[in-house]
Amino acid sequence: MRAVVVERYGPPSVARVVEVADPVARAGEVVVRVAAAAVTSGDARMRAARFPRGFALPARLGIGIRRPRRPVLGVALSGTVASIGAGVTGLAVGDEVAGMTGARLGAHAELVAVRVERLVRKPAGVTHDEAAAVLFGGCTALHYLEDVVPVRAGRSVLVLGASGAVGSSAVQLARMAGARVTGVTSGRNAELVRRLGAERVIDYTVTPVAQISGPFDVVVDTVGAVSTPAGRALLSDDGSLVLVLASLWQVITARGRVKAGVSGSRPEHMARLLALVASGELHPVIQESMPLDEIARAYAIVDSGRKVGNVVVRP
Known part of the structure; x- marks a missing residue:
C-alpha cells in the first residue's frame, strides 16, 4: 500500500509517500481502507519534533529520540472496513467507519489497522472528509467543554483561536449549549466565526489578546495565546481557564479553576459528533482536501499557523 512515512524529524518535505507492507488485522482489530484522514497540529508537532515548552524531552522519549518510532503518522480517519480480526463483532467488510487510532498512529496511508473500540459507524449523511475533519478538534472541544468544564446556558465563553480545528468546534459546541460566545481570530476569519455561532468576534490583529477585557465564565485557549496569570485575569469569580495547548509547567501547576492536560477520544x-454533523447542527470547517501525494503542502498549511479549521488528505 501507499503511505506517508516520516523517517526523520524536520520540515514538511520529510513526509514522503512510499510503498509499505499492508497491515494485517490482529485479534480485536479492523483494517480500514482510508478514504480521508486529517492532517492535524498534533501530527505536525510529531513530524517536526516541535512541542510545547517543556515537553521536548518527554515527547521524544515517548515517540522517538532521533526519529518517530512509528513513521506513518495520522490519527483521525474515515473509511471502509477492509478486513476484520478475530473476536471482532458488530462490523462487516464494507461498513463505513470513522475513528481515531490513538498512539498507534498510521492514518496517513491507504490502509490502517485500528482497535475496534476506537471506531464508530459513519452516518450515511456524513462525507468521509467531514468525518475525518470533525474528530480531532471535536473530541478535544467536547472533552473540555462537557467533561472538564461543563458549559451551561447563559454562560459567557471566550475562545482563543476560534477558527482552528479545536476552536471552530468549541465555538459551535458552546453555542449549542446556550452559551454566549466571543471568538478571537484574525479579521479575515471573523465572518466564519460569526457564522459558527459567536455573538462577538475580536480581531487579534487590531485588539491584541493582552488588551481583551473580561470577565468570562470560561476561557478556552486553543493556541497557547495567554499565560496562566493573564488567563485568570479574564475570568469571572467562578470562571474556569482551559489551556488546550499548554506548556509542561502549566500542566503541572494547573489546579482549581485552571484546567490543562491530555484530552481523550x-x-x-x-x-x-458524527450525529451532530449528520443532523446539520455541527459543521466541520475544512480549509482544503487534497490527494495523499500533496502531504507536504498539507503540512505546510498546518505549519503556517493560519490553518482555517482542518486540512484533509485522501489516500
Whole structure:
C-alpha cells in the first residue's frame, strides 16, 4: 500500500509517500481502507519534533529520540472496513467507519489497522472528509467543554483561536449549549466565526489578546495565546481557564479553576459528533482536501499557523 512515512524529524518535505507492507488485522482489530484522514497540529508537532515548552524531552522519549518510532503518522480517519480480526463483532467488510487510532498512529496511508473500540459507524449523511475533519478538534472541544468544564446556558465563553480545528468546534459546541460566545481570530476569519455561532468576534490583529477585557465564565485557549496569570485575569469569580495547548509547567501547576492536560477520544464522543454533523447542527470547517501525494503542502498549511479549521488528505 501507499503511505506517508516520516523517517526523520524536520520540515514538511520529510513526509514522503512510499510503498509499505499492508497491515494485517490482529485479534480485536479492523483494517480500514482510508478514504480521508486529517492532517492535524498534533501530527505536525510529531513530524517536526516541535512541542510545547517543556515537553521536548518527554515527547521524544515517548515517540522517538532521533526519529518517530512509528513513521506513518495520522490519527483521525474515515473509511471502509477492509478486513476484520478475530473476536471482532458488530462490523462487516464494507461498513463505513470513522475513528481515531490513538498512539498507534498510521492514518496517513491507504490502509490502517485500528482497535475496534476506537471506531464508530459513519452516518450515511456524513462525507468521509467531514468525518475525518470533525474528530480531532471535536473530541478535544467536547472533552473540555462537557467533561472538564461543563458549559451551561447563559454562560459567557471566550475562545482563543476560534477558527482552528479545536476552536471552530468549541465555538459551535458552546453555542449549542446556550452559551454566549466571543471568538478571537484574525479579521479575515471573523465572518466564519460569526457564522459558527459567536455573538462577538475580536480581531487579534487590531485588539491584541493582552488588551481583551473580561470577565468570562470560561476561557478556552486553543493556541497557547495567554499565560496562566493573564488567563485568570479574564475570568469571572467562578470562571474556569482551559489551556488546550499548554506548556509542561502549566500542566503541572494547573489546579482549581485552571484546567490543562491530555484530552481523550471516547467512542461516545465520536458518535455524538458524527450525529451532530449528520443532523446539520455541527459543521466541520475544512480549509482544503487534497490527494495523499500533496502531504507536504498539507503540512505546510498546518505549519503556517493560519490553518482555517482542518486540512484533509485522501489516500
